[in-house]
Amino acid sequence: MALRLAKHWCLSAIRSPLQVISFPALQLHVSGTAMRADQKDFENAVTRVKLLKKDPGNEMKLKLYALYKQATEGPCNVPKPGVFNLINKAKWDAWNALGSLPKETARQNYVDLVSSLSSSSASSSQVKPGADKEQQGSENLVVTSENGITKIMLNRPTKKNAITTQMYQEIILALKAASKDDSTITVLTGNGDYYCSGNDLSNFTDVLSGEIEEKVKSIAILLRDFVDCFIDFPKPLIAVVNGPAVGISVTLLGLFDAVYASDRATFHTPFSHLGQSPEGCSSYIFPKMMGPAKAKEMLIFGKKLTAGEACARGLVTEVFPDSTFQTEVWTRLKAYSKLPPNAMRVSKQIIRNMEKEKLHAVNAEEVSVLQERWLSDECINAVMNFLSKRAKL
Numbered sequence: 001m002a003l004r005l006a007k008h009w010c011l012s013a014i015r016s017p018l019q020v021i022s023f024p025a026l027q028l029h030v031s032g033t034a035m036r037a038d039q040k041d042f043e044n045a046v047t048r049v050k051l052l053k054k055d056p057g058n059e060m061k062l063k064l065y066a067l068y069k070q071a072t073e074g075p076c077n078v079p080k081p082g083v084f085n086l087i088n089k090a091k092w093d094a095w096n097a098l099g100s101l102p103k104e105t106a107r108q109n110y111v112d113l114v115s116s117l118s119s120s121s122a123s124s125s126q127v128k129p130g131a132d133k134e135q136q137g138s139e140n141l142v143v144t145s146e147n148g149i150t151k152i153m154l155n156r157p158t159k160k161n162a163i164t165t166q167m168y169q170e171i172i173l174a175l176k177a178a179s180k181d182d183s184t185i186t187v188l189t190g191n192g193d194y195y196c197s198g199n200d201l202s203n204f205t206d207v208l209s210g211e212i213e214e215k216v217k218s219i220a221i222l223l224r225d226f227v228d229c230f231i232d233f234p235k236p237l238i239a240v241v242n243g244p245a246v247g248i249s250v251t252l253l254g255l256f257d258a259v260y261a262s263d264r265a266t267f268h269t270p271f272s273h274l275g276q277s278p279e280g281c282s283s284y285i286f287p288k289m290m291g292p293a294k295a296k297e298m299l300i301f302g303k304k305l306t307a308g309e310a311c312a313r314g315l316v317t318e319v320f321p322d323s324t325f326q327t328e329v330w331t332r333l334k335a336y337s338k339l340p341p342n343a344m345r346v347s348k349q350i351i352r353n354m355e356k357e358k359l360h361a362v363n364a365e366e367v368s369v370l371q372e373r374w375l376s377d378e379c380i381n382a383v384m385n386f387l388s389k390r391a392k393l
């Protein structure tokens, strides 16, 4: 079975130096340890390591791997791999060499090491507090902050703004920065004719033979962290849906405080077609928002909604004609950005706090179900069909 899956998923796998030894994944949630709250620096370092622009080289990656394992699991306690299992043996040797180094020290060393690497390979999406018309970000994610509004724009128009793993990470960082900057409201939008075509289906293709489960686990953790950021985002968060929206870009809308859509936009969650299942807390929010019958029509049967239909179901706040969409929406947003920020935050908080715990639990459950889906034949075949251009939505 494992071999068969490996064959499927490895279609376009190229052994780049970065892939030879994969970065230690964000395994904090999956391992079920209750380390989240008091290990923020460590968690941030684990995220930052994935954003390094320059490959730090295998020697450095082995050091990071060893410190990560020591910090999360303690001294090496697994059998030594055979001599022919070169990569795993190198990893084992690096971990084992740390002997009985205490977990706390390993954690600190890991954070220090990542800081030293990050300073020469700065992460991309941070907006400085107080910045006026500050523009940061990578090519695929443009973050600007002006007149009290931080705008996070998906900028991959030729790929319909499909979200790559790098973009998930950058959006996490952009949201974290926006939650602390001096803007009043935060906006997510897309560049080009699409708002977003959902998860970039090639996120699933760079899996190395024998590492499928590890890769799927790290994607699951990334997804969970990503959705957590939306659940916890403290300021008003507004979606400016400039065109069609697919998959995760639709489900997440339930976590926004306002959704403004062009009348050109459509809303499509083809999870069954893709052998997948709902995420973004939509399995909980959608039935509450539009009633179970309408929610199931979208989430189980993949019915695509027009903007008007989405508005009637409560998913969209207001629909604007495409010809005046940008002008009308941004005029509205500029006015909102002048409202007292603390009052808006407190109002959001009081509404969100009623549900926060539940939302985190739903997110965890959805991700755990998805993790199994991603390994299913139904999902593998659907993704393969898309990538080999045999199918489209």
Ligand SMILES: CCCCC/C=C/CC(=O)SCCNC(=O)CCNC(=O)[C@H](O)C(C)(C)COP(=O)(O)OP(=O)(O)OC[C@H]1O[C@@H](n2cnc3c(N)ncnc32)[C@H](O)[C@@H]1OP(=O)(O)O
Residues within 6 Å of the ligand: 158, 159, 160, 162, 163, 165, 168, 197, 198, 199, 200, 201, 202, 203, 219, 220, 222, 223, 246, 247, 248, 249, 270, 271, 274, 276, 279, 386, 391, 392, 393
């Ligand atoms: C951390 C990971 C978390 C995972 C979370 C899971 C989320 C679930 C989802 O989001 S499910 C939704 C996934 N999305 C899709 O299935 C959409 C697939 N795309 C399409 O069906 C079509 O491209 C379209 C209907 C969106 C647009 O069709 P159109 O004919 O107008 O345009 P093209 O097909 O020619 O697209 C232009 C190029 O963009 C590439 N592309 C579009 N969407 C994606 C995508 N989601 N992933 C990867 N690539 C995408 C498309 O392949 C074209 O590329 P090319 O020009 O190189 O051929």
